Amino acid sequence: MAGLFITLEGLEGSGKTTQQKYIVDDLKEKGFDVLLTREPGATRLGREIRQLLLDPDWSEMTPRAEILLFAADRAQHVEEIVKPALNAGKIVISDRYFDSNLAYQGYGRGLDIDLVRKINLWAVDYLKPDLTIFLDLPVEVGLARARAQTVDKLGDRLEREEFNFYQQIRAGYLELAKESERFRVIDANRSIEKVKTDILQEIKEMI
Protein backbone atom coordinates (compact mmCIF):
# COMPACT_ATOMS: atom_id res chain seq x y z
CA MET A 1 0.00 0.00 0.00
CA ALA A 2 1.37 3.37 -1.00
CA GLY A 3 0.16 5.71 1.74
CA LEU A 4 1.02 6.05 5.42
CA PHE A 5 -1.24 4.96 8.26
CA ILE A 6 -0.96 6.84 11.55
CA THR A 7 -3.17 6.14 14.55
CA LEU A 8 -3.79 8.24 17.65
CA GLU A 9 -4.51 6.60 20.97
CA GLY A 10 -5.18 7.86 24.47
CA LEU A 11 -7.59 7.98 27.36
CA GLU A 12 -10.50 10.39 27.46
CA GLY A 13 -9.15 13.88 28.10
CA SER A 14 -5.73 13.16 26.58
CA GLY A 15 -6.14 15.87 23.95
CA LYS A 16 -6.45 13.66 20.87
CA THR A 17 -9.09 15.85 19.30
CA THR A 18 -7.10 19.05 19.74
CA GLN A 19 -3.87 17.52 18.49
CA GLN A 20 -5.29 15.80 15.41
CA LYS A 21 -6.26 19.17 13.97
CA TYR A 22 -2.67 20.39 14.31
CA ILE A 23 -1.34 17.25 12.66
CA VAL A 24 -3.68 17.58 9.70
CA ASP A 25 -2.94 21.31 9.28
CA ASP A 26 0.79 20.71 9.46
CA LEU A 27 0.79 17.89 6.92
CA LYS A 28 -1.51 19.76 4.53
CA GLU A 29 0.74 22.78 4.74
CA LYS A 30 3.62 20.57 3.70
CA GLY A 31 1.62 19.48 0.66
CA PHE A 32 0.55 15.99 1.76
CA ASP A 33 -2.81 14.53 0.92
CA VAL A 34 -4.30 13.76 4.34
CA LEU A 35 -7.42 11.95 5.47
CA LEU A 36 -8.63 12.30 9.05
CA THR A 37 -10.94 9.60 10.30
CA ARG A 38 -12.00 7.99 13.58
CA GLU A 39 -13.41 4.99 15.41
CA PRO A 40 -16.05 4.16 16.23
CA GLY A 41 -18.46 5.69 13.74
CA ALA A 42 -16.73 6.78 10.52
CA THR A 43 -19.03 4.85 8.17
CA ARG A 44 -22.80 4.61 7.83
CA LEU A 45 -22.80 1.20 9.47
CA GLY A 46 -20.29 2.47 12.03
CA ARG A 47 -22.54 5.34 13.09
CA GLU A 48 -25.28 2.87 13.96
CA ILE A 49 -22.80 0.71 15.89
CA ARG A 50 -21.43 3.78 17.67
CA GLN A 51 -24.93 4.61 18.93
CA LEU A 52 -25.22 1.16 20.45
CA LEU A 53 -21.75 1.27 21.98
CA LEU A 54 -22.02 4.65 23.67
CA ASP A 55 -25.66 4.59 24.78
CA PRO A 56 -25.71 4.20 28.62
CA ASP A 57 -29.02 2.39 28.24
CA TRP A 58 -27.13 -0.75 27.06
CA SER A 59 -25.92 -1.61 30.53
CA GLU A 60 -26.38 -5.33 29.84
CA MET A 61 -23.89 -5.34 26.94
CA THR A 62 -21.39 -8.12 27.62
CA PRO A 63 -17.63 -7.57 27.18
CA ARG A 64 -17.53 -10.08 24.32
CA ALA A 65 -20.41 -8.37 22.52
CA GLU A 66 -18.63 -5.06 23.07
CA ILE A 67 -15.40 -6.32 21.48
CA LEU A 68 -17.21 -7.66 18.47
CA LEU A 69 -19.21 -4.47 17.94
CA PHE A 70 -16.05 -2.36 18.02
CA ALA A 71 -14.37 -4.86 15.71
CA ALA A 72 -17.34 -4.78 13.31
CA ASP A 73 -17.15 -1.00 13.17
CA ARG A 74 -13.41 -1.31 12.48
CA ALA A 75 -13.83 -3.94 9.75
CA GLN A 76 -16.20 -1.67 7.87
CA HIS A 77 -13.99 1.37 8.47
CA VAL A 78 -10.87 -0.28 7.06
CA GLU A 79 -12.57 -1.67 3.96
CA GLU A 80 -14.63 1.41 3.15
CA ILE A 81 -12.33 4.28 4.15
CA VAL A 82 -8.80 3.43 5.29
CA LYS A 83 -7.65 1.00 2.59
CA PRO A 84 -8.92 3.01 -0.39
CA ALA A 85 -7.24 6.14 0.99
CA LEU A 86 -3.94 4.34 1.54
CA ASN A 87 -4.15 2.85 -1.93
CA ALA A 88 -4.60 6.37 -3.27
CA GLY A 89 -1.32 7.32 -1.56
CA LYS A 90 -2.83 9.40 1.26
CA ILE A 91 -1.64 9.83 4.81
CA VAL A 92 -4.47 8.44 6.90
CA ILE A 93 -4.79 9.67 10.48
CA SER A 94 -7.22 7.64 12.55
CA ASP A 95 -8.45 8.81 15.94
CA ARG A 96 -8.33 5.34 17.59
CA TYR A 97 -7.78 1.95 15.97
CA PHE A 98 -7.42 -1.63 17.21
CA ASP A 99 -5.06 -0.69 20.05
CA SER A 100 -8.14 0.90 21.68
CA ASN A 101 -9.78 -2.50 21.61
CA LEU A 102 -6.71 -4.16 23.12
CA ALA A 103 -6.42 -1.49 25.82
CA TYR A 104 -10.10 -0.94 26.71
CA GLN A 105 -11.58 -4.39 26.18
CA GLY A 106 -8.44 -6.51 26.60
CA TYR A 107 -6.68 -4.82 29.51
CA GLY A 108 -9.62 -2.73 30.81
CA ARG A 109 -12.16 -5.54 30.91
CA GLY A 110 -9.52 -8.15 31.65
CA LEU A 111 -10.05 -10.34 28.59
CA ASP A 112 -7.55 -12.52 26.76
CA ILE A 113 -5.26 -10.07 24.95
CA ASP A 114 -4.03 -12.54 22.36
CA LEU A 115 -7.53 -13.45 21.42
CA VAL A 116 -8.65 -9.81 21.20
CA ARG A 117 -5.61 -9.20 18.99
CA LYS A 118 -6.48 -12.12 16.72
CA ILE A 119 -10.09 -11.01 16.37
CA ASN A 120 -8.97 -7.52 15.47
CA LEU A 121 -6.27 -8.55 13.02
CA TRP A 122 -8.79 -10.71 11.24
CA ALA A 123 -11.39 -7.90 11.28
CA VAL A 124 -9.00 -5.46 9.60
CA ASP A 125 -7.55 -8.01 7.18
CA TYR A 126 -4.18 -7.66 8.95
CA LEU A 127 -3.74 -3.95 8.30
CA LYS A 128 -1.41 -2.56 10.98
CA PRO A 129 -0.60 1.13 11.46
CA ASP A 130 2.83 2.41 10.44
CA LEU A 131 2.95 4.70 13.45
CA THR A 132 0.88 4.89 16.64
CA ILE A 133 1.00 7.96 18.85
CA PHE A 134 -0.13 7.30 22.42
CA LEU A 135 -0.94 10.46 24.34
CA ASP A 136 -0.20 9.47 27.89
CA LEU A 137 -1.29 11.21 31.06
CA PRO A 138 -2.37 10.29 34.60
CA VAL A 139 -5.91 8.92 34.72
CA GLU A 140 -7.12 11.51 37.21
CA VAL A 141 -5.97 14.36 34.97
CA GLY A 142 -7.62 12.88 31.89
CA LEU A 143 -10.90 12.10 33.60
CA ALA A 144 -11.08 15.55 35.20
CA ARG A 145 -10.54 17.16 31.79
CA ALA A 146 -13.08 14.89 30.09
CA ARG A 147 -15.72 15.38 32.77
CA ALA A 148 -15.29 19.14 32.68
CA GLN A 149 -16.33 18.95 29.00
CA THR A 150 -19.32 16.66 29.51
CA VAL A 151 -22.57 18.51 30.02
CA ASP A 152 -24.34 16.03 32.30
CA LYS A 153 -21.06 15.10 34.08
CA LEU A 154 -21.92 11.41 33.78
CA GLY A 155 -20.72 10.85 30.24
CA ASP A 156 -21.40 8.05 27.76
CA ARG A 157 -21.53 4.34 28.64
CA LEU A 158 -17.75 3.99 28.72
CA GLU A 159 -17.10 7.27 30.50
CA ARG A 160 -19.23 6.02 33.42
CA GLU A 161 -16.71 3.34 34.26
CA GLU A 162 -14.68 3.39 37.47
CA PHE A 163 -11.25 4.90 37.95
CA ASN A 164 -9.72 1.44 38.18
CA PHE A 165 -10.94 0.54 34.68
CA TYR A 166 -9.00 3.50 33.28
CA GLN A 167 -5.90 2.66 35.31
CA GLN A 168 -5.87 -0.75 33.68
CA ILE A 169 -6.32 0.79 30.25
CA ARG A 170 -3.41 3.17 30.76
CA ALA A 171 -1.19 0.34 32.00
CA GLY A 172 -2.33 -1.71 29.01
CA TYR A 173 -1.37 0.97 26.52
CA LEU A 174 2.06 1.28 28.12
CA GLU A 175 2.47 -2.48 27.88
CA LEU A 176 1.46 -2.45 24.22
CA ALA A 177 3.92 0.39 23.58
CA LYS A 178 6.74 -1.64 25.11
CA GLU A 179 6.03 -4.57 22.83
CA SER A 180 5.77 -2.69 19.59
CA GLU A 181 8.16 -0.56 17.58
CA ARG A 182 5.44 1.44 15.88
CA PHE A 183 4.36 3.02 19.22
CA ARG A 184 5.51 6.44 20.44
CA VAL A 185 4.52 7.43 23.96
CA ILE A 186 4.07 11.19 24.27
CA ASP A 187 3.65 12.84 27.66
CA ALA A 188 0.31 14.62 27.28
CA ASN A 189 0.36 16.16 30.74
CA ARG A 190 2.09 19.27 29.40
CA SER A 191 1.12 22.36 27.42
CA ILE A 192 -0.70 21.84 24.14
CA GLU A 193 2.24 23.50 22.36
CA LYS A 194 4.83 21.09 23.75
CA VAL A 195 2.74 18.03 23.01
CA LYS A 196 2.13 19.30 19.49
CA THR A 197 5.85 19.86 18.84
CA ASP A 198 6.69 16.31 19.93
CA ILE A 199 3.95 14.71 17.84
CA LEU A 200 4.90 16.65 14.72
CA GLN A 201 8.53 15.69 15.23
CA GLU A 202 7.66 11.99 15.45
CA ILE A 203 5.59 12.18 12.29
CA LYS A 204 8.29 14.09 10.45
CA GLU A 205 10.82 11.40 11.32
CA MET A 206 8.44 8.71 10.13
CA ILE A 207 7.82 10.41 6.79
Ligand code: TYD
Ligand atom coordinates in the same frame (compact mmCIF):
# COMPACT_ATOMS: atom_id res chain seq x y z
P1 TYD B 1 -15.50 8.82 21.62
O1 TYD B 1 -16.64 9.72 21.93
O2 TYD B 1 -15.13 8.63 20.18
O3 TYD B 1 -14.30 9.21 22.55
P2 TYD B 1 -12.81 9.68 22.41
O4 TYD B 1 -12.89 11.14 22.07
O5 TYD B 1 -12.28 9.40 23.78
O6 TYD B 1 -12.13 8.86 21.36
O7 TYD B 1 -15.86 7.42 22.29
C1 TYD B 1 -15.22 6.28 22.01
C2 TYD B 1 -15.18 5.45 23.28
O8 TYD B 1 -15.06 4.09 22.93
C3 TYD B 1 -14.00 5.79 24.15
O9 TYD B 1 -14.39 5.71 25.50
C4 TYD B 1 -13.02 4.67 23.86
C5 TYD B 1 -13.92 3.52 23.55
N1 TYD B 1 -13.36 2.49 22.65
C6 TYD B 1 -13.22 1.19 23.09
O10 TYD B 1 -13.52 0.90 24.27
N2 TYD B 1 -12.75 0.23 22.25
C7 TYD B 1 -12.43 0.51 20.96
O11 TYD B 1 -12.01 -0.39 20.20
C8 TYD B 1 -12.59 1.87 20.50
C9 TYD B 1 -12.27 2.24 19.08
C10 TYD B 1 -13.06 2.82 21.37
